[in-house]
Amino acid sequence: MHIILSTIDNIYNWARSNSLWPLTFATSCCGIEMMSATASNFDIARFGSEVFRASPRQADLLIIAGTITHKMAPILLRLYEQMAEPKYVIAMGACSCSGGMFKNDSYSVVYGADKIIPVDIYLPMCPPKPEALIDAIKKLQHKIKQESLINRDAYIRSHKTNLQQKDDLDILTLKEDIQIFKMGL
Amino acid sequence: MQEFGVIFIFIMLSFILAFCMLIFSILCAPKTKNKVKELPYECGNIVNTDSRIKYNIQFLNYAILFLIFDIEIIFLFPFAISYEILGIFSLIEITIFIGLLLLGLIYVIRKKLLRFN
Incomplete structure (x- = not known):
């Protein structure tokens, strides 16, 4: 049984990790580096991630490329919730890792995307070079290859947002969510 | 007739492959369901008007x-x-x-x- 499962794991993880489709989500200057990584000089297609989807329902990977403001926070959370499992997140750039240069003195910036959604790979620098993004994707692929079908529940638990754990998703369907978020963060 | 046999095998194989993929993903993929997932996609924003716009008869x-x-x-x-x-x-x-x-x-x-x- 164990041999069969590990064989299926190998095939499943190999297929998933080599076809990570990112969501088109670039909030500021890191997005330019992300575009550069997609273009022919760096060519992210070599690692199976060139298909940037315009809808979260088709995407596996959310690259948070740029500053997350309080106004963007509910939108980011909603997009994350709308992605189909299994989903992964790369926090690209200092702003989405910790708030970056806006840390401690900005009234409008979320100090780190991990305050809102669970992050798998942190990619610091301001902005990261395309090679660094490729490295992050390679690291994520390595992480996916360690996963097993037996630990699926652990995956779901570790990729839940705080709101989902509290079963408090109703505020995301309202229009006043921006104000609520600003108070909460 | 020989060529049509090849086409038939091709069509059957494509059906079997697609079927296997669907079954495999149903069995293996982790799933969660919630209200936000079922919202219409509007770049992450809440939809505030109907998508069918009425134009003036003029x-x-x-x-x-x-x-x-x-x-x-x-x-x-x-x-x-x-x-x-x-x-x-x-x-x-x-x-x-x-x-x-x-x-x-x-x-x-x-x-x-x-x-x-």
Whole structure:
């Protein structure tokens, strides 16, 4: 049984990790580096991630490329919730890792995307070079290859947002969510 | 007949492959369900109006003018160029077409839409 499962794991993880489709989500200057990584000089297609989807329902990977403001926070959370499992997140750039240069003195910036959604790979620098993004994707692929079908529940638990754990998703369907978020963060 | 057999095998294989993929993903993929996942996608924002927009009926006049003076030319021009190849049947067709649009022109003239003061 164990041999069969590990064989299926190998095939499943190999297929998933080599076809990570990112969501088109670039909030500021890191997005330019992300575009550069997609273009022919760096060519992210070599690692199976060139298909940037315009809808979260088709995407596996959310690259948070740029500053997350309080106004963007509910939108980011909603997009994350709308992605189909299994989903992964790369926090690209200092702003989405910790708030970056806006840390401690900005009234409008979320100090780190991990305050809102669970992050798998942190990619610091301001902005990261395309090679660094490729490295992050390679690291994520390595992480996916360690996963097993037996630990699926652990995956779901570790990729839940705080709101989902509290079963408090109703505020995301309202229009006043921006104000609520600003108070909460 | 040999070639059609190959096509049949190809079609069967593609069905089997797609079926296997679906079954595999149903069995293996982790799933969660919630309210936000079922919201319509509007770049992450909440939808606030209906996607079907109602246009004002006054735009009908402009639509008729556009049909008569723009679309008609687009169809008439290739007809005029290749009339000798197409023959008499195409002449009948284009006469019906112009006849229909002529009703629109009469309507427009009666409504005094061609007077620009």
